[in-house]
Amino acid sequence: MRAVLRQNQYAPMRLAEEVALVLAVQEGLLDELKPGEVASFRASLARARERGAGEVLRKVETTGKLDEADKAALLAVLRELAASQIADNV
DSSP states (O other), X not given: OHHHHOOBTTBOOOHHHHHHHHHHHHTTTTTTXXXXXXXXXXXXXXXXXXXXXXXXXXXXXXXXXXXXXXXXXXXXXXXXXXXXXXXXXX
16 A cells, blocks of 8 residues: 555645545555556556546546546546556566
């Protein structure tokens, strides 16, 4: 969990990214990644916006909330990103 939430001093993560990362950890999506590979997964979160999670991430940023429908949509994108990351590291 620490590796996931580690931030540079002058480059904090946005709330939506933190929510997405914690959700990925809770769902076990990062279990197969080595701690050193987590940074690459974090960097891939930018692609989440392009893959259809942009609206969900904007809602989290503006409201601070994540309803069940948005959670499901975000999880689908996170599963895709995690699978791609795992495949790239094999």
